Amino acid sequence: MSEHLDLPAPQVRERTARGASGWPVLAGAVLAVVIAVAVFVVAVQQDTAGTVLGLLAVSVLLVVGAAITVVGLTPVAPGEARVLQLLGRYTGTVRTDGLRWVNPLTNRRRVSTRIRNHESDVLKVNDADGNPIEIAAVVVWQVQDTARAVFEVDDFIEFVAIQTETAVRHIANSYPYDAHDTNLMSLRDNADEITARLSEEIGVRVAAAGVKIVESRLTRLAYSPEIAHAMLRRQQANAIVAARTRIVEGAVGMVELALARLTEHDVVDLDEERKAAMVSNLLVVLCGDRDAQPVVNAGTLYS
Numbered sequence: 001m002s003e004h005l006d007l008p009a010p011q012v013r014e015r016t017a018r019g020a021s022g023w024p025v026l027a028g029a030v031l032a033v034v035i036a037v038a039v040f041v042v043a044v045q046q047d048t049a050g051t052v053l054g055l056l057a058v059s060v061l062l063v064v065g066a067a068i069t070v071v072g073l074t075p076v077a078p079g080e081a082r083v084l085q086l087l088g089r090y091t092g093t094v095r096t097d098g099l100r101w102v103n104p105l106t107n108r109r110r111v112s113t114r115i116r117n118h119e120s121d122v123l124k125v126n127d128a129d130g131n132p133i134e135i136a137a138v139v140v141w142q143v144q145d146t147a148r149a150v151f152e153v154d155d156f157i158e159f160v161a162i163q164t165e166t167a168v169r170h171i172a173n174s175y176p177y178d179a180h181d182t183n184l185m186s187l188r189d190n191a192d193e194i195t196a197r198l199s200e201e202i203g204v205r206v207a208a209a210g211v212k213i214v215e216s217r218l219t220r221l222a223y224s225p226e227i228a229h230a231m232l233r234r235q236q237a238n239a240i241v242a243a244r245t246r247i248v249e250g251a252v253g254m255v256e257l258a259l260a261r262l263t264e265h266d267v268v269d270l271d272e273e274r275k276a277a278m279v280s281n282l283l284v285v286l287c288g289d290r291d292a293q294p295v296v297n298a299g300t301l302y303s
Contacts, residue, residue, distance in 0.1 A: 007208045014147040014210070017084045017092025022073045022099035029066040036062035072104035079114040081146045093146045111146045115214060120165050122220055125172045127187065132224035135172045135187075137195075138217055139164050139202060145210030156209040163205035164216075171198050177223065187221055194218070247287055255282045 036059040043055030074082055074094065082094040084106040094100050095113070102108070119138045127133050141160055143149045149156040171194060172187065179186035187194055195217055203213040223232075259275065 010145075010148050010152055010208065010210075012090050012147045012151050014093050014145045017082075017094050017102060019074075019094055019096075019100045019102040022075075022101040025069055025101040026073060026099065029069045032062045032066040032069075036060075036066070068104055069101075072101045074100050074102055074108055076100055079112065081111050081113050081143075083109045083111055083146050083150050085109070090147055090151060095146075109150060111143060111149060113143050113146070115140060115142045118161055118164055119219065120161070120168055123165065123168060123172070124224060125169050127172055128174060128176045131177055132226070133172060133177050133187075134220060134222050134224055135168060135218065136220040137164065137168050137198065138219050139199075140214040140216070141206070142212050142214060143210060144212040148208065148210030153209045156211060159209050160206050160211055164202055167198060167201040167205055170201065177221075187218075191218065244287075251282070251287050255279050258282065 039055050039059040039062070043052050043059065046052045046055065076082055076094055076097045076099075078097045080097075082100075082102075084091045084094065084102055085108075086103060086106045091103070091106060093111075094102060094108075117138060117140055120136050122134050122136045124132060124134055139160070143156070153159045175185055175187050175190075175194065177187050179189060185193055195215075198218075199213050199216040202216060206213065259279075
């Protein structure tokens, strides 16, 4: 049961940046430097001033060109991406790992695409019945759209943390800790359904940041200390009542079976008064919490 969120439409979406393998570019830059050094050596051996200046200019241009080219080399580790920005404009994302070459003028921001965990603090909130409870959750998430993670929110890690806490509070307020009606869901008895809805709600909240929720689980769920003892006594009382109800249902069935068998096999002919006495005795024996003490009747059935 996720609440409706009116989130703005994303302004950017991830796209693949233009680039190439960096190894040929690196080899070319090294070769350019070697040629520049060779040209410089040749230049200093010349006697004509014009020739010397020309060769020196070529050598300098080769070194400057190699330096500018090397600036575009970008190492990309597995599990990360580089978001490229040229003069304030998003130009694409590099996800291919290894040494890559991109436009040297771009600003390259590293974004981790690894799977991460976020464990919320223990929150003290009221459940649907108004009882104070303590609740915490762990969320497994991953950046799916690097462009939205970088440009749609200020800090996507903090955004995930805040939205997770908000979703946990909303889920805790929406369901009771214990359901008195078996048709209603509760935080304690329907953990799988609750965590599925928690994942769904967090996913809706963080979609604007380009984040995908892999899984979420409640790590703590308990009544607050000030009411824990009273709620424990209530749970014990409910358990006792449920157990007694089950015992009485079973005892009534056994009494009905006993009377039906006696009548079917014509073992003894009992009037209504003796049937009532037999039912009473059987119920006492079957429903009592202590062993019954048998009394042997040495007389007749009526004395």
